[in-house]
Amino acid sequence: MPESGIAHALVTPPRSLTAAVKRLLRPLVKLLLHYSVQYPAFTNLLKQTYVEVATAMPVDGKPQTDSRVSLLTGIHRLDVKRLRNEIVSGNEGPPMSVSLGAHIVARWTAHAEYLDNKGRPLPLHRLASAGGMLSFESLVRSVSKDIRPRVVLDEWLRLGIAQIDNLDRVILLTDAFIPSHGLDEKLFYLGKNVHDHLDACAHNLTQPDVPPLLERSVYYDHLSKDSTLILSTYARQLSSQVMQAFSQKAMELQERDHPNADARHRVTYGLYFYQANEQEESATKS
Template sequence: MPENISFGAHLVSVWLNSARFCTESGRPLPLPRLASNGGECSFDGLVAHVSKDIRARVVLDECLRLGIVRIDDQDCVHLEAMAFIPQRGFDEKAAYFRHNLHDHACAAAHNLTESGEPFFERSVHYDGLSSSSVEQLRDAVRTEGMQVLIAFNQLAAELEGQDVPEPDARQRITIGLYFYTEPSPPDTPPSTKASSS
């Protein structure tokens, strides 16, 4: 991952998982922009918590450019996404595309070719739904799927805080969830499937 994306993802994870910057339910708090107004519980404090080597204003400008945060009339910074999801910035979106496609393809290839325990890879597909049903499912995936990923993020953050692996024993993970829709071919009879790999 490019450095700005790795830093941004770490920043959002701390914002969502550190009691100083979120509620008990993992909801991000609006943070005063300046340490002079919020001390350690400010956006300046959040950036300093993640790294002492970068100025908070640079981070704020980049987060604003990517649509990750907004500033309100009281000069508080609000997290606009429950994950580091750039709304703008082609390079940032392309980096996530490469990362997610790589890891999903590697999991699928492992499941096809390896004899060990398979990676979890499951999907549900239907081809006889109306547009309104698809919209209802899209909303459910957006809401409930995000809650599942937030829970995994919180668990991973807790485990990472407890773990102290040797440098050559560290492992990375990717847990993903996606939604896709397109028109069904008109001559295909409706069917329902639950697929597993």
């Protein structure tokens, strides 16, 4: 007898799907074990996520019932009811330092007045009294008047995003908001970036009648360690140029679209570089 009293269909997924899911779960499980997250805690999280996703799936424009969610997920109806009552929206937003910081860095790297003749972010005088409109203080206030620039700068210094030189200028250490320190900020971007990449893949696999989303990578093996280091440096150089160009275009369009009531869509454009020892990878899979 099925646990919810509903005859759940036993569906055998394609072997290629289970192989792909097992492979993408390996780095996730590795991360969870690093932070001492054991299997029972993960299964509880997975169960809650199944209920959240199934609840959000449309059924002829009508709200999902507990019984329908139970049928879709195979989770007992009483558990579905309990978990749906526990779902709290709005608890996955970015830390404030991420939300504000990303906007400030985007403006700094996308607006021509903040760039040198090679397109690199200029050092900015810390105070408006020294740098006027081309100061860190003015840059922060152009994005938000609710947070004091000194508070932002102190946080950036803590996260390793910026430093102050001997001329009291703020130097941006990265061309994107990627903290060197700060666990909460790093974990937020883990969830955001991997979610969007995986969702793009899922879209391409489940929506055959619409144009596929961009999802590309280049793959080479049988390289020496030295060659991977050369390619890592080259990838950073190329990605910096591409990401800055994309950011400038996106910033231009966002400022144009801001008064538009339909300006409720978001995009993510990402690049990544990965290197590993094939023998060590094979050992973990055996």
